[in-house]
Amino acid sequence: MLLLVPGDPLRPRRPDEHFAAEAAAARVRGIDVALVDHDALTRGGPADAAVARVPAGSGPASYRGWMLRTEQYAAMATALAAREVELRTSPEQYQRGHELPGWYAALVGHTPETAWTLDDTRGAFEQACAVLGGGPAVLRDFTKSMKHYWNEAAYVPDVADGGAAWRVASRFRELRDDEFTGGFVLRRFETFTGAEARTWWVNGNCRLVTAHPDTAADAPAADVDVASVAPSIAQLGLPFVTADLVRHADGRWRVVELGDGQVSDRPASTPAEEFIAAIT
Structure with missing residues (x-):
């Protein structure tokens, strides 16, 4: 298996410091390591440039790196496939x-009861609140919460209090900004x-x-x-x-x-x- 890790933004021929130890450990085990340009993937430019350092035809690969949006991961997978490198996790599997x-x-049955929206509108949010009916909930989107802003953008004391719940959702949406993914997710506390x-x-x-x-x-x-x-x-x-x-x-x-x-x-x-x- 080939291990793909982000390159250091300032020293692109070296692994990002956060993943350097894993890259070194992989090499000790005889696993080849190649670098991808995470910043290039997230800027929305051509993904082929982001994987230019990955040797063509180097076999099945697994990524260990910073979070990517589903569409960014899919772009990376397509660019790698053009180089005859297949990711162990397909874009569809990554999204799931x-x-x-x-x-x-x-x-x-193993996780808190959950309702979600497919957009960031108040009407859709209120419908999700209605699914839970009442009581406290934790707010997030499809991929991430803002738990470090617990009282203002994560914890909803009562989903039945529409005005207060929407204030938390609005603050969450403001903080997530361009990183907001999918829709609002309410998880029963x-x-x-x-x-x-x-x-x-x-x-x-x-x-x-x-x-x-x-x-x-x-x-x-x-x-x-x-x-x-x-x-x-x-x-x-x-x-x-x-x-x-x-x-x-x-x-x-x-x-x-x-x-x-x-x-x-x-x-x-x-x-x-x-x-x-x-x-x-």
């Missing part, structure tokens, strides 16, 4: 793992205890359990229940994903988020060598 509407149905664990899945099998990057110093609990969600994650049929699990106040393990593993951050507390060995 990266955007909440793609994975939610498979995980119903649940009470959790302890730190989240990030679980890493390859072809439906859990390969690694780590701390969450936001709480990298907190080791994952010894009893993270990956078995309960394994059939649902396998049902998705995705090559490489992460699932963030946390314990509910009632003791159940709940899926807070599922994401494409290629763009999910590795916690600093997990050595790159251990990580690469697990996912390849």
